[in-house]
Amino acid sequence: xxxAAGWRCRGLSRRTDxxxxxxxxxxxxxxxxxxxxxxxxxxxxxxxxxEPLPRQRGGPCAQGGRGGTPQRAREHxxxxxxxxxxxxxxxxxxxxxLARAALDGLPGGGLNIAYEAVDRHVVHGxxxxxxxxxxxxxxxxxxxxxxxxxxxxxxxxxxxxxxxVKPGGAVFTLLGRGWETHVSALGTLKHASVFCPLFAAFGPxxxxxxxLMGRARVLVTTRELYRRRIAGLRDxxxxxxxxxxxxxxxxxxxxxxxxxxxxxxTADADYTIPWTDPESVALLHFTSGTTGRPKGALHVHDAVVxxxxxxxxALGLRRGDVFWCTADPGWxxxxxxxxxxxxxxxxxxxxxxxxxxxxxxxxxxxxxxxxVWYTAPTALRMLMRSxxxxxxxxxxxxxxxxxxxxxxxxxxxxxWAQETFRRPxxxxxxxxxxxxxxxxxxxxxxxxxxxxxxxxxxxxVALLERGTDGRPVxxxxxxxxxxxxxxxxxxxxxxxxxxMFRGYLDDEERYRRCFIGGWYCSGDLARRDVDGYYWFxxxxxxxxxxxxHLIGPFEVESALMEHPxxxxxxxxxxxxxxxxxxxKAFVTLRPGFDADEQLRRELVAFGRRRLGSVAPREIxxxxxxxxxxxxxxxxRLLKARELGLPExxxxxxxxx
Ligand code: ATP
Ligand code: MG
Numbered sequence: 001x002x003x004a005a006g007w008r009c010r011g012l013s014r015r016t017d018x019x020x021x022x023x024x025x026x027x028x029x030x031x032x033x034x035x036x037x038x039x040x041x042x043x044x045x046x047x048x049x050x051e052p053l054p055r056q057r058g059g060p061c062a063q064g065g066r067g068g069t070p071q072r073a074r075e076h077x078x079x080x081x082x083x084x085x086x087x088x089x090x091x092x093x094x095x096x097x098l099a100r101a102a103l104d105g106l107p108g109g110g111l112n113i114a115y116e117a118v119d120r121h122v123v124h125g126x127x128x129x130x131x132x133x134x135x136x137x138x139x140x141x142x143x144x145x146x147x148x149x150x151x152x153x154x155x156x157x158x159x160x161x162x163x164x165v166k167p168g169g170a171v172f173t174l175l176g177r178g179w180e181t182h183v184s185a186l187g188t189l190k191h192a193s194v195f196c197p198l199f200a201a202f203g204p205x206x207x208x209x210x211x212l213m214g215r216a217r218v219l220v221t222t223r224e225l226y227r228r229r230i231a232g233l234r235d236x237x238x239x240x241x242x243x244x245x246x247x248x249x250x251x252x253x254x255x256x257x258x259x260x261x262x263x264x265x266t267a268d269a270d271y272t273i274p275w276t277d278p279e280s281v282a283l284l285h286f287t288s289g290t291t292g293r294p295k296g297a298l299h300v301h302d303a304v305v306x307x308x309x310x311x312x313x314a315l316g317l318r319r320g321d322v323f324w325c326t327a328d329p330g331w332x333x334x335x336x337x338x339x340x341x342x343x344x345x346x347x348x349x350x351x352x353x354x355x356x357x358x359x360x361x362x363x364x365x366x367x368x369x370x371x372v373w374y375t376a377p378t379a380l381r382m383l384m385r386s387x388x389x390x391x392x393x394x395x396x397x398x399x400x401x402x403x404x405x406x407x408x409x410x411x412x413x414x415x416w417a418q419e420t421f422r423r424p425x426x427x428x429x430x431x432x433x434x435x436x437x438x439x440x441x442x443x444x445x446x447x448x449x450x451x452x453x454x455x456x457x458x459x460x461v462a463l464l465e466r467g468t469d470g471r472p473v474x475x476x477x478x479x480x481x482x483x484x485x486x487x488x489x490x491x492x493x494x495x496x497x498x499x500m501f502r503g504y505l506d507d508e509e510r511y512r513r514c515f516i517g518g519w520y521c522s523g524d525l526a527r528r529d530v531d532g533y534y535w536f537x538x539x540x541x542x543x544x545x546x547x548x549h550l551i552g553p554f555e556v557e558s559a560l561m562e563h564p565x566x567x568x569x570x571x572x573x574x575x576x577x578x579x580x581x582x583x584k585a586f587v588t589l590r591p592g593f594d595a596d597e598q599l600r601r602e603l604v605a606f607g608r609r610r611l612g613s614v615a616p617r618e619i620x621x622x623x624x625x626x627x628x629x630x631x632x633x634x635x636r637l638l639k640a641r642e643l644g645l646p647e648x649x650x651x652x653x654x655x656x
Pocket of ligand 1: 536539
């Protein structure tokens with residue numbers, strides 16, 4: 001790759017398209033064919049004298065693999081066995097080539113995320129479509145069309161020029177949900193600089209650490225966040241040249257900062273996006289820190305190909321949709337699917353500044369006529385806590401489906417939400433490192449509650465056998481795949497998808513360790529059923545070894561959540577001299593249930609009936625399970641507390 005100026009990203013030196021052409025080795029492909037759901041429009045006239053790229057049509061992508069019936073899926077697998085390629089789609093890279101062809105590319109060549117998300121729609125006559133519908137906490141609504149967004153992002157790119165920022169510089173945001181985040185992100189990308197969002201509720205130390213690691217040149221934030229988080233550490237951030245405040249005018253700016261709006265007002269509304277190498281670094285995202293110190297994953301402009309394709313396929317997004325992604329803009333989901341992907345489809349994106357509140361959220365879904373909703377298991381579980389009756393008071397008829405990501409979505413929650421919303425509830429799996437959805441229950445597919453679904457088109461997934469050291473086993477330099485549906489393996493992806501991270505910030509060694517025998521190893525464990533659906537078992541580090549059994553905490557947690565009293569559970573292995581580890585569960589109860597000895601005994605017995613020998617021996621009640629700020633149960637913290645060990649990096653812990 002060609003890292004942007006000033007970026008120490010040495011993780012990978014080959015280009016994606018070269019990797020995509022790698023020999024397939026012994027691995028079997030399980031990638032699905034077809035990108036239905038990606039809007040297909042007639043070819044467009046040449047723009048600026050440049051012939052448009054061929055548009056994506058049905059072609060080979062429309063065949064096979066997406067029928068949704070178990071039989072179709074089995075046929076798909078049969079085509080796979082022994083051939084080394086997926087049935088109906090002989091070439092993974094072809095899937096991405098077709099996805100790439102659905103985008104325009106810059107008029108003068110190159111590929112820039114912001115052009116695909118914004119300018120393209122204006123060029124094609126959709127400038128009046130509402131791109132952002134922003135809901136303030138007090139209910140005020142502000143709309144920005146694609147034409148507005150083009151102008152705002154042009155201005156922000158020009159602001160960066162005016163401040164002397166060179167392409168490749170790092171622009172950070174420390175902001176809540178609001179249109180200024182979208183404009184700062186997309187304007188930075190237009191400028192060919194690197195965008196890095198931070199979670200607005202981070203304390204000063206996590207902010208300092210990440211800005212230092214990412215060599216932040218510009219920070220966009222608010223007056224209060226600046227005063228509380230940054231002002232005191234400004235001298236520790238020598239590379240931070242500019243701080244722009246979105247809620248200050250020239251008379252209220254803090255010393256050493258500038259007014260974002262003031263700069264925007266005087267900046268040029270015309271901006272020519274520089275030629276952008278698809279392989280230049282565009283995004284820096286820190287992981288959630290669930291398993292330890294957060295890592296900085298670097299993504300390139302080519303990622304937009306995967307954002308667009310997966311939003312069309314896994315989220316079923318089309319033109320005219322009203323899309324709401326509840327992820328905070330500080331995490332990868334907030335950028336990939338809160339900003340970029342829906343805009344590449346010309347959708348109207350709802351940006352809600354309010355915090356979670358069941359009534360408010362149902363109100364947003366109903367009043368804004370949201371057609372596709374992308375949320376997280378914690379949110380669905382919180383709605384579950386507030387009961388189905390509340391949902392029934394709102395008109396959710398515009399909704400086609402609900403999608404979820406971030407942590408395991410228990411079958412119980414899927415079934416509850418499907419019954420309550422009367423719509424499919426689609427779990428999907430991906431990571432900061434993958435940049436986009438990799439495995440999904442896609443619209444039109446049979447939903448298997450509790451399963452993450454099947455690989456996206458162009459994505460090749462394998463389950464790898466792990467040795468006693470927890471690393472995938474190599475035999476003659478080749479990985480060993482798990483083939484028995486009962487067996488657990490490490491979920492691995494064949495490199496070559498466009499949004500694959502191109503490195504960990506300043507940690508080349510760690511990046512290299514992610515790849516074994518030609519596969520990217522995710523660190524997550526899963527099973528695959530005979531129809532090719534993947535079932536999450538747990539993170540490699542969380543898996544419990546008890547009396548010779550390998551126990552996935554998710555399985556135990558899901559079983560406990562089938563009990564009417566349990567709304568959430570966190571399960572860990574507690575050291576035991578005989579069994580090695582014993583299963584211990586921390587359980588959060590629904591309102592109305594008493595945390596008493598009788599219920600505890602009932603839950604132990606319930607677990608035993610459901611799970612047999614892998615049931616938790618110990619159950620304790622805990623109404624405040626530790627979560628990351630992106631909503632995941634921090635099992636490593638439960639375990640550290642259990643063992644009286646230091647808590648490690650807790651910068652992403654949600655404080656209650
Ligand atoms: P860190 O890598 O710093 O420990 P993290 O892995 O939580 O943090 P993210 O990249 O935000 O950081 O999260 C990706 C992880 O979230 C996945 O590896 C997986 O463990 C979990 N995850 C995401 N989606 C799902 C899903 N649908 N089902 C189960 N787990 C999921
Ligand atoms: Mg991770």
